Amino acid sequence: MKAVVLITLVFVLVLVCCGLKIGDRTDNIIAERPELTEIVELQDNFSDGTLNPQLWQITREGDFKESTIDVYDANPTENADYRLRLRANTIGTKDDTVKFHGVRSVEKVNFSDEKEISFDLGWNNQSNGCYLTASLYLCPTATNGNPRNEKDWLKFEYAGVPPGRNARCVIATKSGGKVKYLYTEGWPEQKSGRHITNQRIKIILDNKSLKIIENGTEIYGTQSHGLEFTSAYLYLQMSSHSNYLAREIYFDNVVISPK
Numbered sequence: 001m002k003a004v005v006l007i008t009l010v011f012v013l014v015l016v017c018c019g020l021k022i023g024d025r026t027d028n029i030i031a032e033r034p035e036l037t038e039i040v041e042l043q044d045n046f047s048d049g050t051l052n053p054q055l056w057q058i059t060r061e062g063d064f065k066e067s068t069i070d071v072y073d074a075n076p077t078e079n080a081d082y083r084l085r086l087r088a089n090t091i092g093t094k095d096d097t098v099k100f101h102g103v104r105s106v107e108k109v110n111f112s113d114e115k116e117i118s119f120d121l122g123w124n125n126q127s128n129g130c131y132l133t134a135s136l137y138l139c140p141t142a143t144n145g146n147p148r149n150e151k152d153w154l155k156f157e158y159a160g161v162p163p164g165r166n167a168r169c170v171i172a173t174k175s176g177g178k179v180k181y182l183y184t185e186g187w188p189e190q191k192s193g194r195h196i197t198n199q200r201i202k203i204i205l206d207n208k209s210l211k212i213i214e215n216g217t218e219i220y221g222t223q224s225h226g227l228e229f230t231s232a233y234l235y236l237q238m239s240s241h242s243n244y245l246a247r248e249i250y251f252d253n254v255v256i257s258p259k
Ligand SMILES: [Ca+2]
Pocket: 045, 046, 047, 081, 082, 083, 252, 253
């Protein structure tokens, strides 16, 4: 009888141990799952040296003397530093229009669930950045022209301020054709702007909230951005007024990933 009890006890003990092991393993699998589903939706560091047509479509509006959109090695030494280059020369062009060009993502970004969009923006030490802008638009409609003309968007932008060495940041939305400025660095009262160089920008957003981080510092946040769309094309843009010698800006390390 004692032997039967002993065997039963050992059997129960073995079952409990196996159960714990299976339990541990299940916990591990659950714990690992977020990493497995963390798919980077778009990533381009332009290191191929050419613009990938599967990722990007060129956009353009207005007349230019020169409009160059290419991938450029910004490092004069043998260590290549390929970036997306937007270069505009507007000497002798119509002075009643602003010229826009850049690229648009071929695929849409869905931010129903929180996404992080990060990129580097090189302002390229402009000696005269007047009427020059470098922007990112998130816009639910696709155009090969100018996203600014579309009815809905979110914009993050640097705009050159006179006399031209400084810039200021603008964050704005457009809903049903109506533009709302969320952040202007005190413009128009404050007109001095600030020195910018290579800016590392992170935009974290979902269907309600928006946070913008510039070089590691949060510069804007809201729990209610008011956008009426939850998926959008990503546009990287440059604009210039007429009669400016060639100016160029750079974008690099574009990454869109779940937060
Ligand atoms: Ca690069």
